[in-house]
Amino acid sequence: xxxxxxxxxxxxxxxxxxxxxxxxxxxxxxxxxxxxxxxxxxxxxxxxxxxxxxxxxxxxxxxxxxxxxxxxxxxxxxxxxxxxxxxxxxxxxxxxxxxxxxxxxxxxxxxxxxxxxxxxxxxxxxxxxxxxxxxxxxxxxxxxxxxxxxxxxxxxxxxxxxxxxxxxxxxxxxxxxxxxxxxxxxxxxxxxxxxxxxxxxxxxxxxxxxxxxxxxxxxxxxxxxxxxxxxxxxxxxxxxxxxxxxxxxxxxxxxxxxxxxxxxxxxxxxxxxxxxxxxxxxxxxxxxxxxxxxxxxxxxxxxxxxxxxxxx
Amino acid sequence: xxxxxxxxxxxxxxxxxxxxxxxxxxxxxxxxxxxxxxxxxxxxxxxxxxxxxxxxxxxxxxxxxxxxxxxxxxxxxxxxxxxxxxxxxxxxxxxxxxxxxxxxxxxxxxxxxxxxxxxxxxxxxxxxxxxxxxxxxxxxxxxxxxxxxxxxxxxxxxxxxxxxxxxxxxxxxxxxxxxxxxxxxxxxxxxxxxxxxxxxxxxxxxxxxxxxxxxxxxxxxxxxxxxxxxxxxxxxxxxxxxxxxxxxxxxxxxxxxxxxxxxxxxxxxxxxxxxxxxxxxxxxxxxxxxxxxxxxxxxxxxxxxxxxxxx
Numbered sequence: 001x002x003x004x005x006x007x008x009x010x011x012x013x014x015x016x017x018x019x020x021x022x023x024x025x026x027x028x029x030x031x032x033x034x035x036x037x038x039x040x041x042x043x044x045x046x047x048x049x050x051x052x053x054x055x056x057x058x059x060x061x062x063x064x065x066x067x068x069x070x071x072x073x074x075x076x077x078x079x080x081x082x083x084x085x086x087x088x089x090x091x092x093x094x095x096x097x098x099x100x101x102x103x104x105x106x107x108x109x110x111x112x113x114x115x116x117x118x119x120x121x122x123x124x125x126x127x128x129x130x131x132x133x134x135x136x137x138x139x140x141x142x143x144x145x146x147x148x149x150x151x152x153x154x155x156x157x158x159x160x161x162x163x164x165x166x167x168x169x170x171x172x173x174x175x176x177x178x179x180x181x182x183x184x185x186x187x188x189x190x191x192x193x194x195x196x197x198x199x200x201x202x203x204x205x206x207x208x209x210x211x212x213x214x215x216x217x218x219x220x221x222x223x224x225x226x227x228x229x230x231x232x233x234x235x236x237x238x239x240x241x242x243x244x245x246x247x248x249x250x251x252x253x254x255x256x257x258x259x260x261x262x263x264x265x266x267x268x269x270x271x272x273x274x275x276x277x278x279x280x281x282x283x284x285x286x287x288x289x290x291x292x293x294x295x296x297x298x299x300x301x302x303x304x305x306x307x308x309x310x311x312x
Numbered sequence: 313x314x315x316x317x318x319x320x321x322x323x324x325x326x327x328x329x330x331x332x333x334x335x336x337x338x339x340x341x342x343x344x345x346x347x348x349x350x351x352x353x354x355x356x357x358x359x360x361x362x363x364x365x366x367x368x369x370x371x372x373x374x375x376x377x378x379x380x381x382x383x384x385x386x387x388x389x390x391x392x393x394x395x396x397x398x399x400x401x402x403x404x405x406x407x408x409x410x411x412x413x414x415x416x417x418x419x420x421x422x423x424x425x426x427x428x429x430x431x432x433x434x435x436x437x438x439x440x441x442x443x444x445x446x447x448x449x450x451x452x453x454x455x456x457x458x459x460x461x462x463x464x465x466x467x468x469x470x471x472x473x474x475x476x477x478x479x480x481x482x483x484x485x486x487x488x489x490x491x492x493x494x495x496x497x498x499x500x501x502x503x504x505x506x507x508x509x510x511x512x513x514x515x516x517x518x519x520x521x522x523x524x525x526x527x528x529x530x531x532x533x534x535x536x537x538x539x540x541x542x543x544x545x546x547x548x549x550x551x552x553x554x555x556x557x558x559x560x561x562x563x564x565x566x567x568x569x570x571x572x573x574x575x576x577x578x579x580x581x582x583x584x585x586x587x588x589x590x591x592x593x594x595x596x597x598x599x600x601x602x603x604x605x606x607x608x609x610x611x612x613x614x615x616x617x618x619x620x621x622x623x
Contacts, residue, residue: 040514042423050420053413054434057496060449061437080460124347127340137337143345150348152545157553157578158602159355161362161585161595166355168369182351190344215329216336245442247556248578252586262444269448270564277452284445291440299433306436306497307504 061288067281074278091282100271102256103283106264111290113179113250113260114243121186121239122232129193130224134206135216144194151187156249167253178253179260183243189235196231197224234305237298241291261287362595369589381596391572392580392597396604398568399576402483402558403551403608406490411543414495415536418502419528432503435496446489447560454485454561482561482574489557494550498543505539506532537616544612552605553578577601 063080070085096103131137132144156163163182172178201224209219225232250260256267268283295302363381367374385392417435425431441449453460454475462472475481509532517527533540555578558568566583568575575583581601585594 040423040511042420042425046420046423049416050425050431050435053417053420053496054431056492057434057437060446060453060492061441063453064445064449079463124343128344131337131340135333135337135340137334140337143341146348147344150352152549154549154553154605155352155356158598159352159359160581161591161598162355162358163351164585165358165362165591181347185344185347185352187344187348190341213325213329216332216340220340241439245444247442247444248582252582262442265448266444266560266564269560280448284448288441288445291442295433295437295440299436300429303429303432303436303500306500 064281064285064288067278068285070278072276072278087278088282091278092286095268095279095282095286098268098279098283100256101264101268101283102259103261103264103268103286106259106261107286107290109176109254109258110244110261113176114240116180117183117243118236118239120180120184121189122236124184125186125189125193125235126225126228126232127220128190129195129228130197130220132190132194133197134201134203134224147187147190149187150185151191155185156182160249160252163249164252173253174255174258175253179250182249183246186239189239192235193228193231196228200227200231230301233298234301234308237294237302238305240294241302244291359595359598362591363599365592367591367595369591374592377592381593382600384593385596385600389593391575392577392600394572395568395575395577395580398479398483398558398572398574399552399554399578399604400608401479402486402490402554402574402576403548405483405487406554407544407547407551409487410491410495411498411540411547413491414498414543415502415533417495417499418506419532421499421503422506432500435499437496438493439497441493443489443493443556444560446493447557450485450489450492450557451561451563454488476562476569476574479573482558482569486554486557486561486574489561490551490554494547498547501539501543502536505536509535541613541616544616545609548609548612549605552601552608555579555582577604 063082065088066081066084067074068091069088070081071087074081074085095101128147132140132147159182167173167178170178205223206219209223214222245262246260247262247266250263251266254260254263256263259267265280265283265287269280364376364378365374366377366381421428421431421435438446452458454462456462456472456474456476459475461475462470466472473481475485513531513535514527517531522530554576558574558576559566559579561574562569566575566579566587568579577597578601581594581597584590584597
């Protein structure tokens with residue numbers, strides 16, 4: 001299976017489209033069509049289809065904002081309300097103060113958990129990725145195979161029963177470390193960093209640093225880490241999004257008293273289930289805001305990260 | 313300073329460097345492997361051990377029972393077998409249309425568009441939503457009384473459908489959540505692979521008179537084979553462990569509807585563990601799920617390989 005993921009990284013073009021064939025410049029369209037690259041000219045159908053897909057992508061999110069800014073009675077009926085109302089601020093305050101849902105505590109817990117996991121995964125992955133990419137040590141091939149295995153198999157889900165038993169034994173139920181620790185195992189991070197180090201850090205620089213008497217850790221700190229900064233941003237973003245949205249494992253070990261944001265909005269949606277739709281949607285909106293901000297600010301990096309990660 | 317007094321053969325500094333070269337690599341990869349051993353490998357092995365015992369939460373007594381827990385799930389507890397059927401059904405309904413759409417969208421995104429990054433972000437936008445949030449929103453869109461889908465169908469005189477009531481209807485609703493959330497993500501993965509296909513292949517095909525459609529099926533799709541296999545594999549693992557979407561569709565409960573018509577295997581596992589505190593049986597369910605995922609991944613691999621081979 002692993003072969004599917006491992007064509008040579010060097011041949012991959014830049015995913016943000018910055019390395020394009022010269023023929024893609026505007027004004028040379030005619031020439032392209034004649035030379036046979038006409039398949040790449042967007043047709044009317046392409047545009048219509050893309051607009052339709054974009055609308056479908058955005059609509060549920062937009063509708064959530066609409067309902068969150070209205071009263072519940074507006075949410076019922078057909079055709080549905082499609083224009084935002086004026087109750088967003090009110091609903092926000094009311095949702096955050098809802099004693100059953102504990103949204104504020106949920107936000108705080110999620111920030112702690114996700115922040116810790118993200119920072120640790122970046123650290124562990126840059127260390128391991130550097131070792132696998134540039135250092136020679138016995139057994140490195142087998143160990144890399146283990147990393148790929150960890151990447152492919154949904155360990156947190158298949159090992160959920162013993163993991164739960166361990167947390168019961170340690171009396172860690174309802175604590176944040178119970179959520180954090182299992183998610184520090186992240187094979188993808190090491191894999192990704194290995195690819196980046198191979199590309200971004202030439203062997204000669206490491207040799208030169210060694211001759212100057214630098215230690216391995218010194219090389220990691222002074223040469224590898226600075227070169228990896230863009231990759232660290234991408235890995236950080238992907239890890240943050242993934243863990244912010246995680247539900248099953250926090251659901252296993254945390255109670256409603258001490259929820260993550262995802263548990264909190266589930267609680268909100270089930271406790272007041274048929275009663276107050278605008279409240280539920282406001283809570284849902286609140287849970288999405290941090291990720292939405294990241295997406296708007298770092299969208300380019302997220303897109304490139306997903307695209308580059310796949311061709312490697 | 314110190315090196316001048318060192319013995320002629322190996323200075324302490326050289327020894328240190330040598331030790332550094334030998335030992336440090338292991339130290340660098342150690343954090344991952346320690347965590348992996350404790351929270352990855354050990355739980356998987358221990359699941360198997362637990363699955364062979366009667367073992368309940370808060371009860372120190374446990375007894376070896378061989379494969380009785382497996383037998384219970386496969387023979388006596390009909391919800392388990394049905395959950396496998398449900399999971400497979402929803403997985404197929406969620407994956408096949410999704411990946412086909414993703415291919416089409418990627419093909420559209422691969423053309424010369426103005427503002428390509430904007431289009432990519434628009435297509436990817438659903439990924440910002442957590443699975444819980446998707447479940448909450450889509451449960452309303454598919455709602456019986458006030459849901460948008462029923463409202464829309466009502467315009468054509470269709471009676472209000474209770475999407476939760478039947479197996480097929482609930483699967484449609486739940487699959488739509490997976491399709492919506494992941495289609496754009498997979499489209500970007502296909503797009504990345506499409507950009508690596510040499511353009512002169514298309515130029516040559518155009519010269520030979522191949523239509524764009526033919527070029528898509530004869531050049532693009534075969535060239536994407538490794539990536540398609542990869543996405544099918546990832547989707548198999550994700551689809552077969554589906555949990556949150558059906559749970560949120562059923563008002564946050566683990567039962568998967570009145571008769572478990574959309575209860576997935578992961579839901580059965582968690583239900584046995586959380587509601588009944590039965591380690592042994594839920595561990596057996598975990599291993600069975602693992603085996604099913606393995607089989608599904610293998611079958612998918614063979615299917616994808618074959619479809620491609622005929623082209």
